Amino acid sequence: MKKILLFLSGIFVSVYIFSQENINTKIQETFHSISSHELLDYATELSSDKYKGRLSGSPEYLEAAQWVADKFEEWSVKPANTGSYFQYFNNAYTEVFSTGKVIWHGNIGSGNDKELKFPEEFFPGSNSASGAITGELVYVGFGISAPELGWDDYSGVNMNGKIVVMETGLPYSKNDTALGKWTPYAYHRYKFKNAKEHGAAGLIY
Incomplete structure (x- = not known):
């Protein structure tokens, strides 16, 4: 009985290995049937x-997707279960219908006013x-409150x-090993939320 079981096990293992080899061979044949020229043509098209x-x-975008x-x-x-690709x-x-106007006023009465250009100098x-x-405009550095990192602008x-004026980015140096902890504070949505929680009426950055 043991000999029969061992014999059958050997057959199943052989069939499995043979099947795997066939699959791998087909995959290799498919890979090698694709030329670099075809790949370049696809990339050039898209x-x-x-x-x-x-x-x-x-x-x-929809036209390119349809091409694919x-x-x-x-x-x-074959397409997914929905029957569609x-x-x-x-x-x-965001779609800008009207850019509005931003004028930077110098000292009152100096005439040093400057109208900023969209989108080179400002973007709503x-x-x-x-x-x-x-x-009143108030500068708050990076606009970050991170007590666990010993920082609160x-x-x-x-x-x-008041209207917050802040910088983008983070207050870390190239040698700072805590970059991963700072990263969540770099996102705009965090900085907007933090400014609002501190009572700001507006934000410029």
């Missing part, structure tokens, strides 16, 4: 000017509704109704 950079949600889907169908690649979802975006944010505010500063 990076061509007619797709205008394939901005998410743009007509050109057509290739999948040509290669007999596409999965649609909402994608939030998309994190709040439109509105008009007036307030708002310490001793009353921001109620």
Whole structure:
């Protein structure tokens, strides 16, 4: 009985190994059937000017996606369970209809006013509704409150109704090993939230 079991086990192992070898051979054959010229052609097509950079949600992006889907169908690649090569979802975006105007006033009465150019010198944010505010400008460095790292730009500063002026980035040096701990404080959404929690009426950065 043991001899029969061992014999059958040997057959199954042989079949499994043989099957694996067949699969690996087919994969290798498929890989080697793809030429570098074909890959270059695909990359050239998708990076061509007619797709205008394939901005998410743009007509050109959808056109490029359809080109890829057509290739999948040509290669007999089956679509997902939905029966489609596409999965649609909402994608939030910002569209500037009017740039507005930003004028930097020098000393009162000096005539040293400067109108900033869009988008080279200013860009309106998309994190709040439109509105008009007036307030004192207060510089708060990086706008970060990180007590566990011994840092708080708002310490001793009353921001109620005032406009925050801050820098992007983080207060760390190249030799700082705590970069990973600083990283969450670099995100714009954190800095906006932190300014709001400190009573700021607006933010410039």
